[in-house]
Amino acid sequence: MRPIFGIGALAHDSHFSLGWVLGSTLLVWAGPAQIILISTLGSGATAVQAAIAVTVSAIRLFPMVVSVLPLMKTPKTRRRHLVLVTHFIAVTLWVECYRLLPKVPRERRIAFTHGLGCGLVSVCMVATTLGYGLAANLPPLFAAAILLLTPLAFLLSTARNCRQISDVLALVLGLALFPLISMLHTGVDILISGVTAGTIAYGVHWWRERGHA
Amino acid sequence: MSEFFGSPHALLILVLAGFLPNEIWRMAGLWFGAGVDEGSEVLIWVRAVATAILAGVIAQILVQPPGALAGVPDWLRYGAVAAGLAMFMLTRRSIFAGVVAGEVILLAGKWWLG
Incomplete structure (x- = not known):
């Protein structure tokens, strides 16, 4: 949430359009990857260089998917039932699944996660728009403060995830x-x-x- | 509408450099994940590299700041982040307290500089 708010501001100050950054929240759905994409493209890297950096950073999604999907599977679950759930998996959903899914009956967990994912995406789209709008309209002092949210929140959440x-x-x-x-x-x-x-x-x-x- | 989304070229880059690189790993997890041990050495290395890449991105925003953040002196940017980290440690890893502390230092410092 806090990082995504900063992503809207970062995209604005790196001269991306609002539709583009909303598209990135919906399609990429991984805060670190969005920041790498915006900051590498914004600092003049080519699309190929940005794609390589994003691909390498996204490897961490693989173990997340592998560890969280067994929580939702039942003997009747087909792979295609899990495609949308898999798209929603990013740090936030991964943490929430571990916290919330044990309280949900197993056969309802996929539907529950679809709802949770849609809700999180919606909230993040609003936050992205707000961050973008604030960066465009606030005096430089506050715009700088919003831009600082991204590195600060990512540094601290990464530090907390250190195991x-x-x-x-x-x-x-x-x-x-x-x-x-x-x-x-x-x-x-x-x-x-x-x-x-x-x-x-x-x-x-x-x-x-x-x-x- | 074109102003809202930007050029088709920018959207193509979003899909090729943003969407696909992430979705490939998610779908790989869905298709090939069953046999992977969560505690395996490869995954520890993957996590270390992913963490270090993220650290690099954080450093990039602080060292080569975009837009309005560039108007803040170097020492104040680093000081604000250091204060946030210190508060995070003092409050038993509260991200909220750390973020608030960092932001307060940044705003106070900038206000004091005028």
Whole structure:
């Protein structure tokens, strides 16, 4: 919610149209990917460079889908029944499914998730529009404050989702490496710093596991 | 309507660079997910890289700020985020308290600078 509000403002200040950013909320439905898309395209990267960065960042959706779908399956569930549910899966829905689905009878969970997903998308579309409109009409002081919501909320929600040493290291190294790598002006700076920092973080995790084994 | 949605070219980029890259991984999870162990080493690496990419995006917005945020001095942007992070830690990981603290520092600092 808070990040999506900032995404509308970010899109406005990066010169995207309102329809475009609403389309991105509906179709992309993943805050980090939207921000990567808007900020890479806005800073002059080509569509191919943006697509590569978004594709790599979106890999994290794979484990989310894998872990949440078993909560909804019944012996009668067909794969096509789960297509829309799968589209709705992003960080917010993933967290809410773990919290809410145990209270819902199993055979009704797909319908429940469809309702939850539609509701979340609707609220986020309104928030996107509000953020966009506010960035367009507010004095610079408040417009700056709305733009700060995105990095601030993402930093803190990522920090809260850190479960292992590798997650914490990836966050810290990723923040520290980007300013250095951005000096190279490769167009895929985010990708290079992300894969490097993530792999170092994983390496430390691997080395520690091995040390304890 | 074209003003609302932007050029067809921009919409095409949205679908090719925004929609498909995400949907591919979701649908891959739906089709091939049954045999994947949630705690596997590959997924730990995937999560670390995804986290680091997100960290890079956060850093990019702070280091190369868009629009109105560029009018805020560097030290104030970094200071506001640091204050938000500190409040987040102090309040046992309350995102709300952290965001409010960061925003208050930014607004107060900018107001004080005039």
